[in-house]
Amino acid sequence: MQTTRTLVMIYSLAPSRQARDKQVFGSRNQQAAVTLFDRLEGRIQSVAGKTGLPTLIIYDHQQPGTTFGERYAAAFTQIFSLGYDQVISVGNDIPALSEHHILQAKEGLDSGQTVFGPSRDGGDYLIALSKSAFEEKSFASLPWRTDRLHEALLQLFAKTSPVTCLEYLVDIDTAESLADSMTQALDLTFRKFLKALLKSLAKIEFHGTCQRFSSLLLFAGPRRAPPQNHLCLD
Template sequence: MKQTSSNTALMVYAIRPRIQAEKKAVFGSEHFLKSLALFERLQENTKRIVSESGLEAIWIFDDLQEGKTFGERYAKAFSDLFQQGYDQIISVGNDIPGLEASHILEAQTQLQNSQTILGPAEDGGNYLIALSKSSFEEETFFQLPWNSNKLHQAIKSLFQANEGSVFQLEYLIDIDDFDSLTRFKADLKSGDFFRFISHLLRSILAYIQEEKNFLWEVIPTKDNPLRAPPALLP
């Protein structure tokens, strides 16, 4: 495996778009394909960003990792890369719409002064975790409260206790549900991703209106008490 001259790996620890769409159902289970389109777009956006960073990107998919829990699998990914000879690892996910190459490059720069860099997400998790080999301990790492709103504070406290200093990037929004998507859209003014989200939302609103019109046609009202109930329609 080719390594960069700085001996820093950029690990994209990804959950496949289909699995993301099934678990998060941003637009509800009846709009699965819309959720799938969203996470596929986020993954394509991540590919562009890591390419722009200029660092070697190593993609690791969670469903192919060994381990019973997310924490075990994620910790094993770090451990495997450190064993391959990397001294520093910058890890990002594939569902952060506000992530930019500048966040990754800032983490790379700050790793020269600190052993731990954290990019906190507004839901209490982290969109970026950058570690030095000397600060990593696999068993302690996988026992952190992963997939909870307590993760950022827990990992920050752990590495502050061990090293005394943790560099923190700006907060970003992690897309977990419809509310987080609309909050992110509210921060946008224009651009391809803004137009993509707007198109998704408009198509869903059109579907809801069409469904509403259908119900008005088949459900009897006071003005039309003789209309057959839906169960009796051919």
């Protein structure tokens, strides 16, 4: 019998597919993008592990359904069927996401709330739901992967429970969003990795873009202590 009520679900595209679909560094620098998303995935595993909550990684292509919404909803249904009462879902492409955001979401769930972490592109980097508030069909039909998602989530779940929102963070979809993320609080380990990656790209003169990123890294916002290297997988 499952005794821990809450599970952290890392739901995302596989890093290689993210790199191919998002083309953050352009088509000529595919391997650099794979390196970036591999590192981001390792980072979110470490972040989730530090919460002490059970964690499960689910890739989008592993789920049944013809649309992203159907596959994502199926993942929630699967976890609830395992005996969990609460799911905190995060992606693997949010550099400023920390264990504190996840623990804030758990506190909200424990007090009977539904919790969202809005991203600057109109989506959400964190969705924390209780089993009682979740209905698969309506969840699947939301405008996923659009800038209308956050507002649609608020409208849907405000009908069934109190809703609270965390701070806005940036998820990585484009070169511009990567630059935007550098103005947020990144842990020192990831900041050093990103600086090294961008410097290596700047050497091949990627239209000057990576040179601009390298400059941003020198002056980006407050820094946090590096994350521990502890993974919590399925």
